[in-house]
Amino acid sequence: MLVVMKNDATEVQVQAVIREIESWGYRGIPIPGAQRTAVCIVDNTGPVEDSRLLSLDGVKEAIRVTKPYKLVSRETHPQSTIIAIGDIKIGGEEPVIMAGPCAVESEEQALTIAHLVKQYGAQIFRGGAFKPRTSPYSFQGLGEEGLKILKKVRSETGLLIVTEATDHTNIEIVEQYGDIIQIGARNMQNYSLLRRAGRASKPILLKRGFAATIGELLMSAEYIMSEGSTQVILCERGIRTFADNTRSTLDLSAIPSIKEVSHLPVVVDPSHAAGRREYVIPLSKGAIAVGADGLLVEVHHDPSHALSDGMQSLYPEQFEKLMREIESLRR
Ligand code: PEP
Numbered sequence: 001m002l003v004v005m006k007n008d009a010t011e012v013q014v015q016a017v018i019r020e021i022e023s024w025g026y027r028g029i030p031i032p033g034a035q036r037t038a039v040c041i042v043d044n045t046g047p048v049e050d051s052r053l054l055s056l057d058g059v060k061e062a063i064r065v066t067k068p069y070k071l072v073s074r075e076t077h078p079q080s081t082i083i084a085i086g087d088i089k090i091g092g093e094e095p096v097i098m099a100g101p102c103a104v105e106s107e108e109q110a111l112t113i114a115h116l117v118k119q120y121g122a123q124i125f126r127g128g129a130f131k132p133r134t135s136p137y138s139f140q141g142l143g144e145e146g147l148k149i150l151k152k153v154r155s156e157t158g159l160l161i162v163t164e165a166t167d168h169t170n171i172e173i174v175e176q177y178g179d180i181i182q183i184g185a186r187n188m189q190n191y192s193l194l195r196r197a198g199r200a201s202k203p204i205l206l207k208r209g210f211a212a213t214i215g216e217l218l219m220s221a222e223y224i225m226s227e228g229s230t231q232v233i234l235c236e237r238g239i240r241t242f243a244d245n246t247r248s249t250l251d252l253s254a255i256p257s258i259k260e261v262s263h264l265p266v267v268v269d270p271s272h273a274a275g276r277r278e279y280v281i282p283l284s285k286g287a288i289a290v291g292a293d294g295l296l297v298e299v300h301h302d303p304s305h306a307l308s309d310g311m312q313s314l315y316p317e318q319f320e321k322l323m324r325e326i327e328s329l330r331r
Pocket residue numbers: 102128132183184185186207237269272
């Protein structure tokens with residue numbers, strides 16, 4: 001249930017509503033809006049009786065939330081969420097481009113790619129220091145050394161950093177170094193990691209699992225938000241189907257479907273969906289055309305020697321072309 005406060009309700013009245021909800025053994029999470037605050041009741045497993053709440057000072061109305069997810073739902077938060085980090089706004093008018101190698105391999109590699117993607121217009125550098133690899137024998141990332149390189153990338157280029165936390169043992173350090181914490185497809189239902197991510201001071205980029213429905217993705221985002229975070233970016237990165245011409249099947253319908261029911265920004269990762277660099281530009285244009293708030297694209301200056309995902313990494317000149325084509329599409 002959502003308790004909508006009157007426009008002139010005071011903070012004391014909002015707190016009284018939260019205390020009343022807590023006295024029933026539930027939590028009340030305040031959701032500030034442009035005009036008024038609402039309080040979302042969570043942890044209840046069935047309907048809540050609203051008459052006591054309606055009698056409290058400052059309460060305008062109580063609305064039943066019909067979806068199983070609450071904090072991520074547009075019913076709770078009708079305006080689209082814009083996540084602002086410095087001057088960058090994810091979910092605003094302009095698509096935000098995050099680009100870089102799959103993995104940070106060395107300082108020279110990361111800085112070379114970062115300068116190139118910045119030159120062509122990316123706003124955020126992506127690169128993994130902790131890599132969730134299908135094989136235990138594949139390159140697992142440089143760990144903290146990789147994070148230190150990412151810090152240098154930010155100070156040399158001014159690009160923000162998105163990088164992945166793969167479990168509860170590295171999320172704290174990723175939180176210190178990164179500007180956005182990525183949770184990968186394989187971890188979309190790692191609930192202890194999601195809960196810890198919800199207490200982080202940085203925005204979370206949550207990727208859809210290969211076999212997850214939109215509802216399951218939204219419930220995972222709900223785990224994060226139920227811990228207090230309001231800064232969640234969803235990412236469609238392809239799902240597993242019978243199609244074997246690509247690594248995964250990019251589900252472009254996910255973008256309008258999510259936007260219909262959720263206020264959270266949605267970005268698209270065409271690289272992991274395609275698995276082949278030849279398809280990344282057309283899929284990126286499709287993503288922008290259906291309303292994605294941004295892209296997460298793998299780029300490498302020397303893909304044939306990349307330690308991971310070289311086949312799907314764009315050459316810098318292809319990334320430049322992508323940026324030009326997106327700009328004309330956007331116009
Ligand atoms: C990645 O972003 O490099 C990655 C491993 O992606 P995913 O979790 O979507 O497979």
